[in-house]
Amino acid sequence: MIARNAPAAPALQLAFGTRFEDLYDTEGLARLDGKFLAYLEAADPGLKALLLAGRAAPGSLATKEEAELLLAVSPVLDDFVAELFGIVPEVDRLVAAHTETEPLFRVKRKFVQRRAMLKIK
DSSP states (O other): OOOTTOOOOOOOOOSTTOOGGGGGSHHHHHHHHHHHHHHHHHHOHHHHHHHHHHHHOGGGSOHHHHHHHHHHHHHHHHHHHHHHTTOHHHHHHHHHHHHHHHHHHHHHHHHHHHHHHHHOO
């Protein structure tokens, strides 16, 4: 049986004045990118300059430089996406849980590396 008067789920609101329709539209994505660049500039102006330089001349970056740039930008992008979708507390909880278990995984990784090194002559 279908409940006829079930309460409607609350509409998910995006931050930065963004609408869901913007996520499916080239112009909307361009506006969102501009908002990300402003967010990045507030966090690290030098990193924004590096990203813009890399975008302007994509072939100018060596593979390692491109990877380093992406790794440098990714924490700011994580924060931006969490804020965009209103999930900052949830992301913070996941980061805290990961940080809590990180020493265990570091020990496991070192154990496996040592065992592998014993087998390689």
